[in-house]
Amino acid sequence: MPSATLSHLEALESEAVHILREVAACASRPALLFSGGKDSAVCLHLAQKAFWPARVPFVALHIDTGHNFPEVLRFRDEVTARAGVELVVARVQDDIDAGRVAEEPGGIRNRLQTVTLLRAISEGGFDAAVGGARRDEEGSRAKERVFSHRDRQGRWDPRNQRPELWDIYNSLRHPGEHLRVFPLSNWTESDVWHYIAEEGVELPSLYFAHSRPVLERSGMLLPVSDLLRPQPGEQVRTETVRFRTVGDATCTGCVVSQAATPAEVAAEVDASRISERGATRLDDRFSEAGMEDRKRQGYF
Amino acid sequence: MADLVRVATAGSVDDGKSTLIGRLLLDSGSVPADQVANLEQAAMRQRDRLLDLARLTDGLRAEREQGITIDVAYRYFSTPRRRFILADTPGHFHYTRNMVTGASGADVALVLVDASRGPTSQTRRHIYIAGLLGVRQMVVCLNKMDLVGWSFERFDEMGSELVRYARAVGLSGVELVPISALLGDNIVNASANTPWYEGKPLLELLETLEVRPAGRRSSPRLAVQYVVRKHPSGPSSAPFRARYYAGTVTGGSFVAGQEVVVLPAGRRTRLAELRGPGGRALEEATHAQAVTVSLADDLDVGRGDVLSPPDDQPLVARGLEAMVCAMSEAQPLASGSTYHMLVGRALHTVRLQSLVHRVDTDTLALEDPGPTLGLNEIGRAEIVSDTEVVFDPYRTSRHTGGFVLVDPGSKLTVGAGTILGAFDPEAGRQVVRYRGQVSRFDRCSQGATVWLTGLPAAGKSTLGACLERLLVEAGRPAYLIDGDNVRHGLCADLGFGPKDRQENVRRLGELAKLFADAGLVAVVAAVSPYRQGREEVRRSHEKAGLPFFEVHVDTPVETCELRDPKGLYAKARSGELDGFTGVDDPYEPPAKPEATVRPQDGGPALVAAALARHLGLVGGELEELAAPA
Numbered sequence: 051m052p053s054a055t056l057s058h059l060e061a062l063e064s065e066a067v068h069i070l071r072e073v074a075a076c077a078s079r080p081a082l083l084f085s086g087g088k089d090s091a092v093c094l095h096l097a098q099k100a101f102w103p104a105r106v107p108f109v110a111l112h113i114d115t116g117h118n119f120p121e122v123l124r125f126r127d128e129v130t131a132r133a134g135v136e137l138v139v140a141r142v143q144d145d146i147d148a149g150r151v152a153e154e155p156g157g158i159r160n161r162l163q164t165v166t167l168l169r170a171i172s173e174g175g176f177d178a179a180v181g182g183a184r185r186d187e188e189g190s191r192a193k194e195r196v197f198s199h200r201d202r203q204g205r206w207d208p209r210n211q212r213p214e215l216w217d218i219y220n221s222l223r224h225p226g227e228h229l230r231v232f233p234l235s236n237w238t239e240s241d242v243w244h245y246i247a248e249e250g251v252e253l254p255s256l257y258f259a260h261s262r263p264v265l266e267r268s269g270m271l272l273p274v275s276d277l278l279r280p281q282p283g284e285q286v287r288t289e290t291v292r293f294r295t296v297g298d299a300t301c302t303g304c305v306v307s308q309a310a311t312p313a314e315v316a317a318e319v320d321a322s323r324i325s326e327r328g329a330t331r332l333d334d335r336f337s338e339a340g341m342e343d344r345k346r347q348g349y350f
Numbered sequence: 351m352a353d354l355v356r357v358a359t360a361g362s363v364d365d366g367k368s369t370l371i372g373r374l375l376l377d378s379g380s381v382p383a384d385q386v387a388n389l390e391q392a393a394m395r396q397r398d399r400l401l402d403l404a405r406l407t408d409g410l411r412a413e414r415e416q417g418i419t420i421d422v423a424y425r426y427f428s429t430p431r432r433r434f435i436l437a438d439t440p441g442h443f444h445y446t447r448n449m450v451t452g453a454s455g456a457d458v459a460l461v462l463v464d465a466s467r468g469p470t471s472q473t474r475r476h477i478y479i480a481g482l483l484g485v486r487q488m489v490v491c492l493n494k495m496d497l498v499g500w501s502f503e504r505f506d507e508m509g510s511e512l513v514r515y516a517r518a519v520g521l522s523g524v525e526l527v528p529i530s531a532l533l534g535d536n537i538v539n540a541s542a543n544t545p546w547y548e549g550k551p552l553l554e555l556l557e558t559l560e561v562r563p564a565g566r567r568s569s570p571r572l573a574v575q576y577v578v579r580k581h582p583s584g585p586s587s588a589p590f591r592a593r594y595y596a597g598t599v600t601g602g603s604f605v606a607g608q609e610v611v612v613l614p615a616g617r618r619t620r621l622a623e624l625r626g627p628g629g630r631a632l633e634e635a636t637h638a639q640a641v642t643v644s645l646a647d648d649l650d651v652g653r654g655d656v657l658s659p660p661d662d663q664p665l666v667a668r669g670l671e672a673m674v675c676a677m678s679e680a681q682p683l684a685s686g687s688t689y690h691m692l693v694g695r696a697l698h699t700v701r702l703q704s705l706v707h708r709v710d711t712d713t714l715a716l717e718d719p720g721p722t723l724g725l726n727e728i729g730r731a732e733i734v735s736d737t738e739v740v741f742d743p744y745r746t747s748r749h750t751g752g753f754v755l756v757d758p759g760s761k762l763t764v765g766a767g768t769i770l771g772a773f774d775p776e777a778g779r780q781v782v783r784y785r786g787q788v789s790r791f792d793r794c795s796q797g798a799t800v801w802l803t804g805l806p807a808a809g810k811s812t813l814g815a816c817l818e819r820l821l822v823e824a825g826r827p828a829y830l831i832d833g834d835n836v837r838h839g840l841c842a843d844l845g846f847g848p849k850d851r852q853e854n855v856r857r858l859g860e861l862a863k864l865f866a867d868a869g870l871v872a873v874v875a876a877v878s879p880y881r882q883g884r885e886e887v888r889r890s891h892e893k894a895g896l897p898f899f900e901v902h903v904d905t906p907v908e909t910c911e912l913r914d915p916k917g918l919y920a921k922a923r924s925g926e927l928d929g930f931t932g933v934d935d936p937y938e939p940p941a942k943p944e945a946t947v948r949p950q951d952g953g954p955a956l957v958a959a960a961l962a963r964h965l966g967l968v969g970g971e972l973e974e975l976a977a978p979a
Contacts, residue, residue: 056638058354058433064640067627068598071576071640075653075695099628102642103594104578185424192423211421212763213447213677215454217598218692218754222761236435238426322382 066233067100076221077178084110086126087296089182095251110135115159116143117298125254140170158301164349168204178229186238202226204348247312259310270303354433358453360476361462363441366493370531371438372403377538380427422452431557446726447677457561459488466497478711481519495528500543568747570602572657573694596642600749610657614666614738620646654696656740667772670733674767681764682722693753698735706730734775744768772895797866802875804903805932807910814875816958833876859887866896879931881938899944
């Protein structure tokens with residue numbers, strides 16, 4: 051009989067470590083999708099713990115929209131260098147320049163990432179891509195397997211997912227097919243923040259309260275930058291804000307907050323009544339099926 | 351910290367599972383405000399203005415369009431008392447495999463039945479699957495009670511039918527709740543419409559239900575998942591010489607420094623280092639904990655090997671009897687076909703040697719399966735692996751007893767199964783055995799042999815009698831085979847020479863094996879002085895996949911001689927008796943008995959109770975009965 055049981059966070063950590071090790075054992079060239087956001091930072095932290103005392107046997111792959119927060123890029127370079135992980139950057143701009151995708155009206159590039167992601171996976175010969183997506187984020191994510199199969203074109207078939215029982219993951223696949231793997235599947239936003247606080251996981255500074263010029267658009271607070279200028283009628287004001295997610299800088303909103311430490315953010319998240327994506331992702335609010343459509347095509 | 355309960359829904363299509371989950375989430379305050387707002391906006395477009403609660407879990411476009419659930423959705427919520435992971439599974443027959451996915455990790459099955467229609471074939475199939483997957487607790491919600499006028503008679507009639515069925519498939523704890531998921535009756539608050547219902551509303555029931563998480567009480571196992579080596583290229587930050595093995599502990603605990611056996615090779619070594627994620631040194635690692643270990647000896651260990659305590663090892667066999675469920679429409683499970691079998695962290699290539707029967711989940715009748723099991727059909731199969739499989743029977747461990755079958759061509763998951771036990775694929779080459787209609791695993795109890803060995807007058811028969819009585823009182827069929835008694839009948843033709851003694855032990859062993867196969871705990875009390883004879887009995891049990899527990903009743907010869915109830919020692923000393931064990935014939939004590947009991951351990955009743963618990967013959971709900979008064 052075990053004399054002790056794991057705490058909630060320890061159990062989630064062990065499950066994620068188990069999944070990451072399964073990827074390393076079953077894939078010949080795995081990549082860790084690394085945006086510099088908090089979920090990918092947690093994944094990298096977990097991978098470092100999973101493979102102790104060896105280095106992380108993954109390549110870090112960043113799909114760069116070109117619409118970046120400078121502090122996130124700095125963080126990305128520093129943290130991957132310190133972990134001794136090779137960083138591969140695939141640029142959406144290259145696909146736009148080559149005519150493989152066209153800029154969308156409004157200039158938001160989140161959707162365009164799919165083409166770049168699939169190109170990077172195929173060019174890099176990656177057979178598994180680890181992502182920080184969580185099932186609590188959104189309806190179609192709640193349906194996703196931990197080991198999610200993608201066909202040669204990178205497509206997800208939500209009507210025909212492989213059964214996934216216990217902790218057994220079928221990672222077998224044909225050449226050219228790949229797997230998307232989600233070690234944080236069973237984590238909630240609250241769990242992520244409590245883990246960051248407990249483990250001292252490093253994050254880009256914009257996750258914590260700071261002063262920044264913002265404007266209000268479609269009910270959201272958006273950061274003013276070279277990429278996002280006020281339109282006629284929009285007022286720029288300075289607020290103390292923090293970000294809940296990090297994405298395309300032209301459509302990622304922030305929330306007014308005084309939370310300056312991970313523990314303070316965790317407390318705010320626990321008290322919040324608004325979902326992470328509902329609060330801060332303009333592009334997810336276009337339609338109920340927005341995420342599913344993008345995922346079918348090969349999105350994260 | 352609130353404990354975590356994993357709940358999977360079950361039931362037919364249109365019984366209201368997604369609506370119920372939506373209601374639970376909404377009424378427990380677990381839905382973010384923006385999602386509630388989306389729901390309210392959508393409701394304004396509907397004629398009845400009712401919230402479409404199923405939208406909270408039916409996350410796929412096709413699901414919303416067709417109004418059915420296709421795949422399992424996971425939702426997370428917590429109350430001050432507990433955390434929940436809810437797997438909302440599809441009711442549609444076609445998507446049963448997705449229900450199996452959701453139920454495989456569940457502690458509680460939440461079964462919905464449309465009270466206006468009653469239980470369907472699919473309701474029974476889901477309850478059967480929950481039983482097969484070892485879900486211990488079931489809560490049956492009779493939904494849409496408003497459509498039957500909140501009738502107690504209707505509730506009682508359907509409820510008793512379902513409880514009968516659930517018991518028959520091995521689900522012991524069943525709770526019934528009359529609800530309306532759409533209107534919210536008896537979900538979070540007790541309903542005024544059911545004054546006759548004395549139980550708790552659903553949420554409170556889920557918060558207070560006693561849940562025994564699967565796997566925690568079984569045997570400690572560490573399946574090697576990944577061999578940690580130095581990074582092949584680039585400068586290494588931490589060069590290390592030892593090899594490390596990473597994996598997740600299941601079923602119990604390991605402590606640093608303890609002896610382990612590596613299976614299937616069977617080599618013994620010690621856990622030199624035991625570390626958690628990030629290399630944190632641990633004294634003890636528990637169920638579900640990811641660890642990294644190094645071994646005291648340089649052994650050839652790879653992914654799929656299993657580490658276990660030497661005195662509590664898993665089984666190793668090439669032939670497996672299992673229950674299987676077919677999960678592919680295009681590729682039925684066919685006898686004679688080859689599959690990859692994923693069990694624990696190992697991948698084996700196996701042949702589905704034969705399909706024994708198919709289960710009719712409505713009547714529980716066992717049918718002739720023919721050559722294949724089609725999509726969602728369940729049956730028993732004999733599987734032969736090219737390589738040795740390390741496993742535990744599923745009923746003792748989910749983690750080392752469940753498996754997945756993958757088609758080597760398509761790479762698709764085409765089936766899943768639970769291992770019942772081992773069978774000998776070589777057996778019956780010369781003599782074809784008659785295979786009966788029922789196998790050991792169909793019987794209402796599972797047998798074992800407890801072999802009490804020791805000097806004459808050591809107290810074997812007294813201990814055996816206590817153990818037999820205790821087991822029977824705890825509801826476990828048992829029978830004492832006393833070595834002395836058998837010599838009056840079955841072994842009346844045998845004397846006390848070494849050859850006859852050997853034959854005597856062989857017959858006792860075969861007799862015990864038959865009793866154990868029939869579902870009894872055979873308690874054998876016999877001097878059985880020679881190690882080799884007892885080892886042969888052990889091997890023949892292992893070959894048959896039956897548990898064998900050797901117990902050394904280690905009473906010193908001086909004590910035995912003092913007791914000497916039959917005056918045999920006196921006779922041997924005076925030369926009246928020849929070849930008496932302990933006097934002029936050797937007693938060879940067991941090298942590695944499962945247990946050793948000594949006079950100082952206490953009286954026979956106390957020792958019998960401790961022994962029954964130690965060997966896992968009683969446990970869980972029977973534990974109180976076994977405790978000494």
